[in-house]
Amino acid sequence: MALLDVNDLRVRFETHHGTVRAVDGVSFSLDEGETLGLVGESGSGKSVTNLGIMGLVPSPPGVVEAGHVLLEGRDLVQMSDAQLRSVRGNEVSMIFQDPMTSLNPLLTVERQLTEVLELHRNMTRAEARRAAAKGLDEVGIPEPERRLEQYPHELSGGMRQRVMIAMGLLCEPKLLLADEPTTALDVTIQAQILELMKDLQERRGTAIILVTHDLGVVAGMADRVHVMYAGRLVETGPIGSLFKDPRHPYTRGLLQSVPRLTGDPDVPLSSIPGQPPDLAALPPGCSFAPRCSFVQPTCELDRPDLARLPSDEARSSACFENENLPAKADQ
């Protein structure tokens, strides 16, 4: 049995501009120790998918319409708040993007770290303090004892993100949801944090869902990738083959528009024409059709479902033209 099974998750938001289907039927599963990269641009629904798994969709305006999130067979969507609280921070934990705003500025580092331990592990203050210091040490924070006394504003951005990671890992969760964990950080600090996450995962076998817009970070971290566009998965598969030969036109466009340190810098970057869609007014057919260079008349009428590629069972893509695309993206 898979560790996590997400089945037809749907989340909608009621806004002034109408109903926004932020997550529109997302299904996937995740095994122990596996890293899944969830990529897409702003508004594609990747963060809301994570919030949906954690039962943290703000309501109102958000509504989890349908779907099951099975963690080792137990459905998180059906759980009461009390049951969910015993799962969150314990079996499943989350690292947020912005280390500046996701720590409580009024509490010392110690208080923020020991809270989960006292809650989930019934530890005494002293035990929890020792465990917290050990946790900080593991994420490479020097002088953990002194850091425990400090408040978040006394720490640098990289330090705060380490504290967030330490907090997420204290109860040795089976699943870690990391939402843009390095986006607010500089590249050299990002490199440190990514190495740290890989190292901790190898030692503990934690499964990770890594939500990011940075395809380079995913390439270095993930085993499998899911690409989201306008609330739906448009392409899924193992990282190596998907990045090497993307089958969905959106994935292709995305990969080609990333500036790289290799290749001819004087050739203009290829970009995806147009703008990301308005989620409150999606076209009836494929959401990507208005920006797609392979668009056919059927694409504007019907919405393609995510279907396995005949050439590769491990991969799926939601495109009518999968088989007709040129063999390989000329990157």
Added chain:
Amino acid sequence: MSEAILEVRDLSKHFPMGKSGWRNSQQTWLKAVDGVSFDLHRGQTLGLVGESGCGKSTCARTIVGLYPPTSGSIRFEGNDLGSLSARGWAPYRRKIQMIFQDPFASLDPRQTVGSILTEPMAIHKLGKPRERRLRSMQLLEAVGLNPRHLYRYPHEFSGGQRQRIGIARALALEPEVIICDEPVSALDVSIQAQVINLLGELQERFNLAYLFIAHDLAVVRHICQRVAVMYLGRVVEVADRDTLFANPSHPYTRSLLSAVPDVDPEVESVRQRIVLRGDVPSPLTPPSGCTFHPRCPEREQVPGDRCSVEVPLLQGSGSGDQQRTCHLDT
């Protein structure tokens, strides 16, 4: 190479910080920019890269006159801008414009696009209202927006479109130099590529010089001819693009380049990152000697404690006009 349009020499910007203690206390200074020099040539792009807090944005703001410089000179076509009053700045303001990072915060939400674009022209008394409106429509067209959107408000546009409006506003006064402060870092990848290409087209069409401030080295490589790398308020390496990316000579540049993730999983799986120890030190109490020495992975190769004592000067290294501040092999 063409003449330099903007010459920055030994530019420093120090901010006074709170005094510590009650009596006889020393005024402490935050040295955000500390002796930066570079030339910007007509029609060219100079990249200014570095991590947060290295002083690149302060440098930009000092050049456009938003902060008075503490010392050093900024010469535009030979005229020193550093000592100018607000009134004295007026004729140069037309020539030096700026594009900001955040397309959501840098446009007035209560002004229509038309009024955002005509306002600079009205301030500089260019043309009649009708001509200004016509010119705004041409500007919108130049940046790839629909000229009929003149009467819309910023909130009706996406992030990428707003950044195009910011670019159109910078172009309104026909500048010769545009300071771009992280113009694409808030945008999604597919939109980022559109804006980078647009900046390139506009540069050719209007012979613009860009000072392009960014932290993303892959973006810088696509748009700049020369690149200066900053660390804690100083330029640690400057070279033409191809030299810098093929042969980085400062250990900091090398570690920055090695930390840039690539989209090829095969490259990533064999990558040897140079992971730096610790964080960037506070610019309030910069380390002695070479400010990079506490984090430098190659410090052992310099004999003695030279790195922690002697401040390295920016000097030629390797081929051509590559310069760096490092004691290695000297």
